[in-house]
Amino acid sequence: MEIGILKRSGGRWKLNPQQLLEKSKKYMWLPFTQMSDYERDPLIIESGEGVVVKDIYGKEYLDGNSSLWLNVHGHRKAEIDEAIRKQLESIAHSTLLGAANVPSVLLAERLINIAPEGLTRVFYSDSGATAVEIAVKMAYQYWQNKGRSEKTKFVTLSNGYHGDTVGTMSVGSIDLYHKVYTSLLFDALVVPFPAVYRHPSGDAQTVCNESLQSLRELFEKRHSEIAGLTLEPLIQGAGGMNTMPRGYLKGVESLCREFDILLIADEVATGFGRTGKMFAVEHEGVRPDLMTVAKGLTGGYLPVAATLATEQVYDAFYGEYEEMKTFFHGHSYTGNQLGCAAALANLDIFERERLVEQASDKAKLLSELLHDLGELDHVGDIRQCGLICGIELVQDQKTKVPFPFKWRVGYRSTLKMRELGMLTRPLGDVIVFMPPLAATEEQLGEMVRILKEGIVWATTFQYGATTN
Numbered sequence: 001m002e003i004g005i006l007k008r009s010g011g012r013w014k015l016n017p018q019q020l021l022e023k024s025k026k027y028m029w030l031p032f033t034q035m036s037d038y039e040r041d042p043l044i045i046e047s048g049e050g051v052v053v054k055d056i057y058g059k060e061y062l063d064g065n066s067s068l069w070l071n072v073h074g075h076r077k078a079e080i081d082e083a084i085r086k087q088l089e090s091i092a093h094s095t096l097l098g099a100a101n102v103p104s105v106l107l108a109e110r111l112i113n114i115a116p117e118g119l120t121r122v123f124y125s126d127s128g129a130t131a132v133e134i135a136v137k138m139a140y141q142y143w144q145n146k147g148r149s150e151k152t153k154f155v156t157l158s159n160g161y162h163g164d165t166v167g168t169m170s171v172g173s174i175d176l177y178h179k180v181y182t183s184l185l186f187d188a189l190v191v192p193f194p195a196v197y198r199h200p201s202g203d204a205q206t207v208c209n210e211s212l213q214s215l216r217e218l219f220e221k222r223h224s225e226i227a228g229l230t231l232e233p234l235i236q237g238a239g240g241m242n243t244m245p246r247g248y249l250k251g252v253e254s255l256c257r258e259f260d261i262l263l264i265a266d267e268v269a270t271g272f273g274r275t276g277k278m279f280a281v282e283h284e285g286v287r288p289d290l291m292t293v294a295k296g297l298t299g300g301y302l303p304v305a306a307t308l309a310t311e312q313v314y315d316a317f318y319g320e321y322e323e324m325k326t327f328f329h330g331h332s333y334t335g336n337q338l339g340c341a342a343a344l345a346n347l348d349i350f351e352r353e354r355l356v357e358q359a360s361d362k363a364k365l366l367s368e369l370l371h372d373l374g375e376l377d378h379v380g381d382i383r384q385c386g387l388i389c390g391i392e393l394v395q396d397q398k399t400k401v402p403f404p405f406k407w408r409v410g411y412r413s414t415l416k417m418r419e420l421g422m423l424t425r426p427l428g429d430v431i432v433f434m435p436p437l438a439a440t441e442e443q444l445g446e447m448v449r450i451l452k453e454g455i456v457w458a459t460t461f462q463y464g465a466t467t468n
């Protein structure tokens, strides 16, 4: 077979695609993947260009979830490739423990310049989970350092997701992922997310008021023990692409201020233009005390993440060493130079191409394109925030009854989409659609066409009595 890996590796690996597939089944253990599914439908990506990725057989796929919500400008963006090559001429990595490095300093300044007002300090790490883990530890130690040692608890929203480490699972609240670990996690106080779709009133304002009221009641009772509140602003990602009613986020901020609780905005998924603003909190003029960024920070290239803090938080850790206020936390690859150089190039392109504005325009186009899907029999709800979309499939539109779990309708529809030339992954029966910001109108149209075909196929499939 004269394709893909054979050609480009220059024979270096002396493999054909079939051998590589066998090795992947034999040696790999993939994240968030039931490996028996992978064995049945394996996939190995070899290359990418723009919003298209290609597998080892040469089949092309539109990148319908931005390589898991990361990619911004498409793959092999010349300026980012070049920035990384250029950085390699100086150094690939040196430690940030006790020393800064050139691109990390420049990137910190850039981040503070674009961040919501009040955030003044950048603490680097290497993934969304570590960025949130750090925010949680900072919020905790902030109160310890200030002599308020009773403020140790965290509040989070139902269905929240902040990563897969033990600390971030503790402030997460998705049964499917977290339940099995319950006794391993610290207890967080969970308040209801203002979900409109299945609320009896179906009215956004009512849902918003109710949810804020239950948060107020919790704060009134327990604010003296609460260190911080974590949330994903405007839209929850892994919890099912759940959108917040307008005004909820601002309401949470006001309550946090009133009761002296740190607001931790997890912008790992929503940051960098995804929602039509640089950061989602900007839509409601919210100023978090701590804010985490990761996924889009390097344009989807390299693992760099950051936790941004206010000067007030930073000050609580500042002093002489023997005062024991230091933040003792760090990761080997914190502030990696190649990653920071990629992030700087990423932000240059944002500015030059006025990408945030563009994303906002594309979001409008996308809602028109998605509108048609609402007419399909089994599409229950279409939730969209900028270029983040979740399409919830249900067995019955009227009663909103879900499909039987065993049918795996979400998974099957995305497998069909793969066959049709687009990659994405479902969250249960919610189909995630999250195209790169750089996707053109034409590409968006083609992706939505595939979405529709995949959904129709899987929702009208005769699952039959045996699988019922």
Ligand SMILES: *Cc1c(COP(=O)(O)O)cnc(C)c1O
Binding pocket: 126, 127, 128, 129, 130, 132, 161, 162, 163, 164, 232, 237, 238, 266, 267, 268, 269, 270, 294, 295
């Ligand atoms: C993806 C995600 C994380 C975790 O990021 P990783 O880089 O996968 O560790 C945290 N918070 C939110 C909101 C996310 O979407």
